[in-house]
Amino acid sequence: MIEINLSTLINFIKKDKPIDGYLINLQEKEELILSDIYIIDIKISNCKFINGDLLIYDKYDGITEKNEGELNRLLYIENCEFEGLKFENCEIKNLEIKKSLITKNELNIHTCIFEKLDIWGFNKLSFNLCLKNIIVQTKCQIIGNDYKENGLLSIINSSLKNSSFRESKFNRINLFESNFTGFFDFYKNSFYKSGGQFNFYECVFEKANFNETTFSYYSDFKNCKFFKTTLFQDIKSLTESCLYFENCLFDSFVQFNHASIHKIEIDNVKFNDVASFQNTYFDKIFIDRTIFEKAALFDDIQIKNIDRCNRRTIRTIKLQLQKAENKIDFNRFRVYEFNAYQEDIKQKLTSFKKDEKRFYHRKREPIQLKRDLFILRISEFVSEYGTDWKRALKFTLFSGLLFYSILYRIENSGTFNLEKTNEFFVGLFRFFLVTDFYNPLITDKIYLTNPLSWTVFIFGKIVIAFGIYEMIQSFRKFKA
Structure with missing residues (x-):
């Protein structure tokens, strides 16, 4: 070389000679000024x-918005090795960097405008690829x-049209205050298990595709807006990872179908169109604090640790299932909500016990909560809240x-006569007739006379009626 x-x-370059296979020794403060190369x-x-970072820039300070087709410089870099590579204040029609290597510092593109930008085929990329203030x-x-x-x-304060980040393996991502117009393609990406956070802060998207992506340990969409169809179909996450949406807006259809996620949190999000979690x-x-303006489809949703879901989450899903007239899944989540409410009551009663001033405010609330808890436990035991007929029978x-x-x-004074077995079962049949209040132990229509017998008789009828109900x-449960 x-x-x-x-x-x-x-x-x-000025003499239009091919630049291929050279070892370029960069002296201190040497720069490649594009405006000097005709x-x-x-x-x-x-x-x-070697011996430093390559800095490529134009002499003017800052960039100006230009119409498509006005840029006339094309720059191709292929299969090269740099200690560091920087672009500043450049206007380039087409910048393509492929199959290259950065060994020490970073690839930094700052305050530039391109008609087309391609960066691809980097292996073992262990540096900061930073795009800031670019168009x-x-x-x-x-x-x-x-x-x-x-x-x-890192992509910061930039505007990218028809951007694609597909089929890459990431360690960390920071996308801040950027506008992704046209189509945003984040298809089939993955993250290393040792990777850090994936952060989208205050970004704006038109049409976005995150299909078949495996998200990192902590993936955060905060204050983001999605104005056209957004797809999260078949996404996955690493074990013990969390996909978090906070203060976001989905203005059009969004789909999470067939997603398999360890943990997802949706907080203060607004869905203006159909949201599908089928x-x-x-x-x-x-x-929590989430608005579904139109239908939210939760058909056949499966939640492994449903007992760790709060009541608001379960109620939100149940309400959307009811709106969609999905009676089967609605009944499942109706049971989940009652179980969650039981846990809420237990926690409230525990907090009341710790509250030394509980007798000075809301004195009747613990009593009411205990009544609710009793009814819920009985209904769960008898028929799992009206869903299991065999248990009720x-x-x-x-x-x-x-x-x-x-x-x-x-x-019968505590004795049982084996010769009257038939009479025993005939009386038992009469006892199961809820409207029959005569003594079931005799054939004549005579009332009981013993007060203790009446007490057992009445309670028995109540319990039988409750079980039948x-x-x-x-x-x-499948009826309207």
Whole structure:
């Protein structure tokens, strides 16, 4: 490899000589000034730059918005090695950097305007790839890169049109205060298990695609706006990871179908159009202060740790299932809500016990909560809140037999005559007739006379009636 300095490289460019296979020794403070090079296309390939970072810039200060087609410089860099590479204050029609290597510092593009930007094919990219205050007018592709160790992709205060970041493996990502117009493609990306956060802060998207992406340990969308169709279909997350949406707006259709996420949190989010969570799987889910203006589809949603979901989350999902007339899943979440309410009551009662001034305010609330807790426990035990007819039937038969046996022993002085077995079961049948208030132990229509017998008799009838009611409710769970 022939060694040359930057001045020689510039002379080769001006003379339109091919720049291929050189070792470029960068002296202190040497820079490549594009406005001094009167050539349209620059192609640098198979070169190695040593002893410093390569700085490419134009002389003017700042960039101005230009119409598409006004930029006329093309710069191609392929299969090169840099200690660091920086672009500042440049106007370039097409910048393409592919299959290159940064060994020490970073690839930094600051205050530039491009018609087209391509950065792809970087392997073991363990540095900061930073785009700040840039404009891409037609197409931006940063694809097929492998970010390892300390590799970080940062896009700050920029405007990118038709941008693609697909099929890459990331370590960390920071996208701040940027506008992604046209199509934003984040398809089929993944993250290293040792990777850090994936942050989207105050970004604006038109049409976005995150399909089949595996998200990092902590992936955060905060104060973001999505104005057209947004797809999170078939997304996944690492174990013990969290996908977090806070203060976001989805103005059009959004789809999370077939997502498989460890934990998802949706806090203070507004969905102006249909939001679909069909056939999704979550270990944990949290939804609070969220508005669904139109339908939210939660058909066949599965939540592994449903007992760790708060009541607001469950109620939100249940309400959307009810609006969609999904009676099957609605009944599932109705049960989940009652269980969650039980846990809430237990926590409130515990807090009341710790409150030394509980007798001076809300004195009746603990009493009411205990009543609710009793009813919930009974309903859960008997028929799982009116959803299990077999459990209700078993409860009715067992409790009816129990109370009847107690009544029989009271009326017969604690003895059982084997010769009157038929009479025993005939009386038992009459005892299960809720509207029959005559003594079931005799054939004549005579009332009981023993007060204790009446007490057992009345309680038995109440329990049987309750069991029958719960059984009927279970059969009607799919009715309107």
